[in-house]
Amino acid sequence: MTPAARISAAIEVLADIDARRRPASDALKDWGLSHRFAGSKDRAAIASLVYDALRRKASAGWIMGDNAPRAVVLGMLRLQRGLNVDAIAALCSGERFAPEPLSANERERLDKADLSGAPPHIAGDFPDWIEPFLQRLLGDDLVPEMQALATRAPLDLRVNTLKVSSREEAHDALPHLGAVETPLSPLGLRIMPGEDGRGPAVQSEPEFLKGWLEIQDEGSQLVALLSGAEPGEQVVDLCAGGGGKTLALAAMMENHGQIYATDNDARRLAPIHERLTRAGVRNVQVRTPRNKADAVSDLDGRIDCVLVDAPCTGVGTWRRNPDAKWRLRPGSLETRRKEQATVLDRAARLVKPGGRIVYITCSILPEENDDALSSFVERHEGFRPVSHEELLGKPGLGFLKNATRRTAYGLQLTPQQTGTDGFFVAVLRKA
Structure with a gap:
């Protein structure tokens, strides 16, 4: 396929997403099935165009004065890909499989491409209704933080110390991937996306198949480290x-x-068995619930550490799932908060005296983070948050002191400040 044909295909996929309000991955899969002549490189390039357009949907529509799929793709090419008007016009020739030629109005708007004066939700590319929630955490950093959340995410890997002695050993075994050490996680390697948004097929690498590596965002690695899990403990995930x-x-x-x-x-647990085997893990017992029964009721009051990777809106993962921000609805936040309260109350029964709950979300909304914990502490008087100093005093994590945002109950990671997905973590200890 020609570059122009790929742009036409991206416009077609975006129109399908708008019409059917479904995940981009589903629309791209269906497009590929109905256009089998498109090779893997073509499909990857089209997916990259679609996801970049979704990242810049609001700002691209603003400069074009139109939110239609064609306008959004054209605006994205100007804002995200940095193409000038002549380069975009060359792709829109109207020839076979190419988009129609640019109109005079489109040329003028692409030439100006001015976001000055745009409201925060346009400049930061997020739904306008969520602005008050974001403002609570981000304040004056709202627009730059949300612009960072609209960029492409790198591919982060965690080195599995059960299989390999050090990060350096894993790094030296993979020179062809161009990986660099992550700046914050002592276990991470990072591969930046190519111009087309694609990364290497890490899952086919021998080192990956041997269990040396796991795909895991650096932020996810950090919040796991902040849990303080130690050999010999009893832990529930x-x-x-x-x-x-x-x-x-x-x-x-x-x-x-x-x-x-x-x-x-139970369906979400399906991949865990193969992953545990490949990683050489021997101290995990998978408890699959049956008929909605509680699978860990026999452990109440016996657990040192309960990890609650809570259900949330996923706002912090918008770099990787840009379509999700446009499908998020105001009612979703209240639904997630009820689910968080339920899982936190369940965790409270598992923890033994002196034990702890590690609460994690991939959200930057205070309503899902500090507010959820404030309500929990009101319901459970025996729990108190571990201080920031104690959290950051864990061996090897002191460098996070100036990297994370401190909130009332925990620590917030964000793309602009830590270069990671937007993770929140707090630890509550039972008296």
Whole structure:
């Protein structure tokens, strides 16, 4: 496919997303199935165009004066890809499979491409209704933080210390990937996306297949480290899902002690078994719920550390899932808050005296973070937040003191400040 044909395809996929209000991945998959002549490089390039357009949907529509898929793609090419008017016009020739030629109005708007005077939700590319919630945390940093959340995310890897002695050993084994050490996580390697947004097929690398590496955002690695899990402890990962943080905890505990991994949705646990085997993990017991029964009721009052990777709106992952921000609705926040309260109350029953709850979200909304914990503490008088000084005093994590935002209850990571996804973490200790 020609570059112009790929742009036409991206416009077509965006129109499908708008019409059917569904995830971009589903629309791209259906497009690929109905256009089998498109090769893997073509499909990857089209996906990159679609996701870049979704990242800049508001600002691209603003400069074009139109939110239609064609206008958004043209505006994205100017704002995100940095193409000038002549370069965009050359792609829109109207020839076979190419978009129609630019109109005089489109040329004029692309030439000016001015975001000065744009309101924050336009300049930062996010839904306008969520601005008051974001403002509570970000204040004057609202626009630059949200612009950082609209950029492409790197591919981060966690080195599995159960299989390899050091990050340096793993790095030296993969020179062809162009990986660099992550600036904050002592276990991370980072691969920046190419111009087309694609990264290498890490899952096919021998080192990955041997369990040396796991794909995990640096922020996710950091919040796992801040849990303070130690060898010999009894730990419950209450919202384990596919097991990313379970694997990180197992490595921290050096396969000593016991981790119970469970999730109220048994389907989400499906990938964890193969991942545990590949990573060489031996101290994890997967508890799959049956008929909605509580899979860890026998552990109440016995657990040192309960990890609550809570259900949330996922605002902090918008770099990786830009379509999700345009599908998020105001009612979703209240739904997630109720789910957070339920899982926190369940965690409280598991913790033994002196034990702790590690509360994590991939959100930057205070309503899902500090507010959720404030309500929890009101319901459970025996729990108090661990201080920032104690959290950041863990060996090897002191460098985070000037990197994270401190909130009333915990620490907030953001793309602009830490270069990670937007993770929140707090630790509550039971008296």
